[in-house]
Amino acid sequence: MESPPLNLREFEELARRALPKMFFDYIRGGAEDEFTLRQNTEAFQRISLIPRVLVDVSSVNISTSFLGYDLSAPIMVAPTGQHKFAHPGGEVSTARAAAKCKTIMVLSFSSSCKIEEVASSCNAIRFFQLYVYKRREIAVKLVNRAESLGFKAIVVTVDTPRLGRREADIRNKMIPPKISNLEGLLSIDVDSQKGGSYLEQFASETFDPSLSWKDIVWLKSITKLPVLVKGILSTEDARKAIEAGVSGIIVSNHGARQLDYVSPSISVLEEVVKAVGGAVPVLVDGGIRRGTDVFKALALGANAVMVGRPILYGLAVEGEQGVIKVIEMLKNELELTMALAGCPTLKDITRKHVQTPADRL
Numbered sequence: 001m002e003s004p005p006l007n008l009r010e011f012e013e014l015a016r017r018a019l020p021k022m023f024f025d026y027i028r029g030g031a032e033d034e035f036t037l038r039q040n041t042e043a044f045q046r047i048s049l050i051p052r053v054l055v056d057v058s059s060v061n062i063s064t065s066f067l068g069y070d071l072s073a074p075i076m077v078a079p080t081g082q083h084k085f086a087h088p089g090g091e092v093s094t095a096r097a098a099a100k101c102k103t104i105m106v107l108s109f110s111s112s113c114k115i116e117e118v119a120s121s122c123n124a125i126r127f128f129q130l131y132v133y134k135r136r137e138i139a140v141k142l143v144n145r146a147e148s149l150g151f152k153a154i155v156v157t158v159d160t161p162r163l164g165r166r167e168a169d170i171r172n173k174m175i176p177p178k179i180s181n182l183e184g185l186l187s188i189d190v191d192s193q194k195g196g197s198y199l200e201q202f203a204s205e206t207f208d209p210s211l212s213w214k215d216i217v218w219l220k221s222i223t224k225l226p227v228l229v230k231g232i233l234s235t236e237d238a239r240k241a242i243e244a245g246v247s248g249i250i251v252s253n254h255g256a257r258q259l260d261y262v263s264p265s266i267s268v269l270e271e272v273v274k275a276v277g278g279a280v281p282v283l284v285d286g287g288i289r290r291g292t293d294v295f296k297a298l299a300l301g302a303n304a305v306m307v308g309r310p311i312l313y314g315l316a317v318e319g320e321q322g323v324i325k326v327i328e329m330l331k332n333e334l335e336l337t338m339a340l341a342g343c344p345t346l347k348d349i350t351r352k353h354v355q356t357p358a359d360r361l
């Protein structure tokens with residue numbers, strides 16, 4: 001029997017073996033040259049840790065809160081579409097795992113399980129991620145459904161006016177997503193004669209490329225829930241987001257699946273945090289694979305991190321249990337990092353515990 005995975009990268013390898021190539025490529029892949037995809041993880045490797053010694057770390061506490069919700073760790077589940085590509089349990093299994101790990105799951109608009117099914121299957125703290133389609137009434141309906149089903153926040157993704165060019169999906173003729181939340185609301189026919197992936201065709205028919213800052217104000221007007229924006233990479237946009245009245249900012253390049261050659265999110269985190277100036281909490285995602293990565297993100301000012309692909313790899317390998325293992329691995333690694341770096345609580349993690357490439361100039 002194969003030895004069990006010891007870390008998130010080993011889960012990726014097992015998922016590669018477990019999944020049909022089309023689905024593994026869809027999850028792993030990034031846009032075009034996948035330059036940013038590689039940078040998302042490599043940028044973490046260029047940040048070094050500066051531990052403090054002779055600090056009493058006989059007890060280390062990694063628990064925190066986000067928007068008033070208590071979490072076992074500053075590690076959340078990023079929204080990723082189509083969990084049934086990874087495992088038949090789909091988002092229901094992921095949500096159950098998130099509940100057991102006492103963390104927040106951001107459910108993707110493009111989920112394969114219906115929002116109602118996810119809501120009734122567990123008591124996880126859930127946020128709902130929204131794509132705004134050309135047909136705006138769909139956003140209104142889904143936001144209303146999320147609100148009445150007890151979702152606690154809306155995360156609007158703003159880096160996807162069109163779908164990034166993911167060449168593995170084009171080559172594999174990736175099948176269009178089955179977005180169960182859209183049942184009865186929208187049906188899109190894809191044309192097998194057209195070039196590109198079916199996924200790309202689906203996105204170009206649906207996503208609203210005219211979405212702009214005034215629509216964030218509109219979105220806030222249709223819900224009582226806090227609205228967070230996901231996909232901020234510049235200080236200018238961070239300021240605009242605050243002006244628009246958002247309740248949180250997610251520094252993200254969509255796991256390098258949209259525009260290639262953008263900065264890795266960890267490299268722009270610190271300047272965004274400075275621009276935000278504590279007005280709202282800041283999350284970061286992209287390339288987090290180790291507890292040391294979580295520590296680095298916190299040292300550079302993030303309130304918490306989100307994890308995308310590793311959750312799907314855990315799900316692919318072992319369903320709900322696999323997701324629990326992935327989250328617990330990251331938590332254990334974070335706890336050990338804090339002990340070895342002399343930080344008994346999250347508040348003890350400071351900018352002085354890391355050295356970035358810019359610090360070395």
Ligand code: FNR
Pocket residue numbers: 026027028040078079080081108109110129157230252253254255256257285286287288306307308309310
């Ligand atoms: C995503 N991501 C994403 N983001 C979003 O806002 N809505 C979505 O439906 C999806 N779907 C999706 C599917 C898959 C397969 C992946 C890998 C990613 C992006 C996701 O929320 C997150 O930003 C990245 O996954 C973070 O990077 P890592 O952790 O995967 O490196």
